[in-house]
Amino acid sequence: MLDDFFVRALLAGVGIAVVAGPLGCFVVWRRMAYFGDTMAHSALLGIALSLALDWSLLMSVFLISALVSMILVLLQRRGGLSTDSLLGILSHATLAIGLVSLAFMPWVRVDLLGYLFGDILAVTKFDLAVIWGGAVIVGAVLLFLWRPLLAGTVNAEIAAAEGQSPERARIAFMLVMAFVIAIAMKIVGILLITALLIIPAATARRFATSPEVMALLAGLFGAAASTGGLYLSLGWDTPSGPSIVVVALAMFILALLPLPEISGRIAAVRRQGETS
């Protein structure tokens, strides 16, 4: 079964989506969308590093993303510029340095489009093992960090005053995000990873009454979008990353619509209330 490239891609997509959903909820709650973009863009520099030094791609991308997030933490502590501006600098700087570095390696034939937009043909059995192994690790870390992360999201001062070490949780969260970007890159592509984090979480918000429900729904919606997108990609020969994002967006738009049956019932109840 795993010999079929499409089955591998489906399993990889679901594996990534189930952790990207809960992680993406924190990105939405903490307003870190641009941060996710920055880390994803820095992945290109990671690719260049991997090619130049013949290191593992996963390792290089994770290292560079983690490095960029730590640089951000240091620059934030230094103060003076807004996080927004710092992210703008880091995001485009790493993207540019990555592209320039690749130009210095003419012997390397690199499928840039594949890295930018994802390639379902690229998922090997080893990748699948990495993705699911990584998903289990990320899931475990998120469970372990759940309380301090959530407390720090609601209010960092409460979390600090009440012994939750929110700063440590925040840094751990950034590293987890770097790791997810590294494992998600092959399927979704660098440019669209943030979409897989944010759109399912935003869709889940519509139906959730608690943070935990929202996280689970986001994982579920992400998995559905990933599966739907990969079928779209297979059927219409479209790049996998954009296809997944298009399906995720369709789900988001559907969730915005009022549910016809329920709204009809509410209207009926209202009418009853008015006449009685």
Next chain:
Amino acid sequence: MRQESTDALIDMRGVGVFRAGRWLVSAVDLKIGRGEIITLIGPNGSGKTTTAKAAIGVVRPDAGTVTRAADLVVGYVPQKLAVDRSLPMTVTRMMTLTTKADASTIGAALERVGIAHLHKAQVHDLSGGEFQRALLARAMLRRPDLLVLDEPVQGVDFSGEVALYELISELRDSEGCAVLLISHDLHVVMARTDRVLCLNGHVCCAGSPSSVAASPAYRQLFGARAAEALAVYRHHHDHTHLPDGRIAYPGTSDHDHGACGHDHRGEPHGAAVKEAGAPAAGRKAEHDHA
């Protein structure tokens, strides 16, 4: 130092916090005993919040020392808290933000502050007063040794303000926790405050609220009636180093300091601490929180 401060929850000595090229506060001495109510007052930007944060370890001081009792449990109600609308959160869920609790404990905590009927409500939909009560219930659920309240009556109308202060007094009496209360209002502080610290970048003065301290009845702190929830504590600054209308009083002789003298930095606060601390500490032992 350790041995000296065994009776105190928090002992701050000469604490200063330096940020962005200036001292937010400096040379603050503050000792908080078990069961004591201490109110920090002062104009905007006078360093009240910074002092409280340094006391509980949220802000690291750049000068002086802060000694905290081992295993100090703090319940914190911060000045500004807005839960992002993207984060779904019921009142019940917010109760267990930093601690575990079963449904009946949560129900009882919400009952105590009078919002049990709102347990399923989203926190975004609460009124200012309801939200403050929910935050208070959340902080109390931890069974704290020290409850830190930063402007707890913010966004609450006057009658709600009185009710909220009464509630805080009741909770303190039943739980026996110390309270560190911050108020920007120079005229109204809690009647049952043991000690008032007036800050303006440094400790301007410290002591018991004048009018209350004068009456011997006040010394029986726990006998005081709940109806007397507010006291007028007038304090006029003789210096105007902040452009705040509230302290720009023309008369400098118009002081009403009572027992509160200027600059207590050198004096030990021990007497006041022990007086109020002893009965409360006894009651605390019955609770034996986890």
